[in-house]
Amino acid sequence: MVDFKPSKDCLKDKTILITGTGSGIGRAAAKTLSQFGAQLILLSKDTGRLESLYEEIVEQGFKEPLIHPMDFESAEEEEYLKVKEAIQDKFDKLDGLINNAGVLGEKKLLGQYQYSIWKKVLNVNLDSAFLLTKTLLPLLNHSKLSSVLFTSSGVGKKGRAYWGAYAISKFATEGMMEVFADELENTTKIRVNCINPGAVRTKMREEAYPAEDPETNPLPKEIMNLYVYLMCDVSEEINGQSINAQ
Ligand SMILES: NC(=O)c1ccc[n+]([C@@H]2O[C@H](COP(=O)([O-])OP(=O)(O)OC[C@H]3O[C@@H](n4cnc5c(N)ncnc54)[C@H](OP(=O)(O)O)[C@@H]3O)[C@@H](O)[C@H]2O)c1
Known part of the structure; x- marks a missing residue:
């Protein structure tokens, strides 16, 4: 973890x-x-959860967020273009992009893995991050210094049995981060990195490890220092890295 x-x-x-x-x-x-x-x-699938987050943020007196319900499992490229237009209308530049949405899929041997679940996991974990990053590059380029984050996992660095499409999507995410980072390094002020959150107390973690005592893992708010650091200009020299949040 960074000391920041x-x-x-x-x-x-x-x-x-x-x-x-x-x-x-x-x-x-x-x-x-x-x-x-x-x-x-804020982009997410569940409209109710998005609206309740909007209310929490506004009630606390912070800037009113723009919320946009979107299902990455089924979204076509045109929907990503609409997101770009909506941002362009209001802000004309983008300084940060955190590709965080993800699904676990099923914990099965690859030989028994359902293709429908494979496609869902790849759409949500990988394709959405590619399409969003690609589509928003012009807006990220309007910022003096911008930062793109992808979300990785321990199983995206060392393959493990039963982690199926999830592990493969995270390996591909690491590769996509390296390609974007290398392509953008000398021509833009856009930096691109991966965060591996480590074990964190969330719905996904519980689904992956149902027998584990959730109390053994930190809450999401306890790993936020690295997210703030990578969104701030102090991290402007960090590019092409995969960083553990814990
Ligand atoms: N927790 C861990 O221990 C851990 C470890 C390593 C990596 N990660 C990674 O960290 C990221 C966040 O995971 P988390 O643990 O916070 O899991 P989570 O609580 O299950 O959150 C996943 C988020 O992804 C969104 N999402 C799922 N399907 C979607 C879809 N079809 N379209 C749009 N959004 C969709 C969900 O949106 P709605 O709520 O709107 O449905 C939800 O907000 C993931 O990329 C995960 O792979 C987590």
Whole structure:
């Protein structure tokens, strides 16, 4: 974990999009980044959870977020273009993109893995991050310094039995981060990195490890320091890295 003490308003000039903010790590990231002054755009599947997060943020007196319900399992490329247009209409630049949404899929041997679940996991965990990043590059380029994050996992670095499409989507995410980072390094001010959250007390963790005592893992809000650090300009030299939040 980085040793970083953010100032109270270190994100006050930043417009940041976060995916998968209905619950878990994405929701905690939205609450934390808004506390530090960020203008947020929140994309998630569940409209009710998005609206309740919007209310929490507004009630606390932080900047009113833009919310956009979107199902990455079925979204076509045109829907990503609409997201870009909506951001462009209001803000004309984007300073941060946190690709966080994810699903676990099924814990089965690859030989028994259902293709329908494979496609869902790849759409939500990988394709959405590719399409969103690709589509929003022009807006990220309008920022003086912008930061893109992808979300990885321990099983995206060392394959493990029964982790199926989830592990494979995370390996591909690591590779996509490296390709984007290398392509953008000398021509833009966009930096691109991966965060591996480690074991965190969320719905997904419980689904993956039903027999585990959830209390043994930190809450999402306890790993937020790295997210704030990577969204702040102090991390401008960090590019092409895969960083553990714990
Ligand atoms: N928790 C851990 O221990 C751990 C470890 C390593 C990596 N990670 C990674 O961290 C990220 C966040 O996971 P989490 O633990 O916070 O899980 P979580 O609580 O289950 O949250 C997953 C989020 O993804 C969103 N999502 C799922 N399907 C979607 C879809 N079809 N379209 C749009 N959004 C969708 C959900 O949105 P709605 O709420 O709107 O449905 C939810 O907000 C994931 O990428 C995960 O792989 C987690």
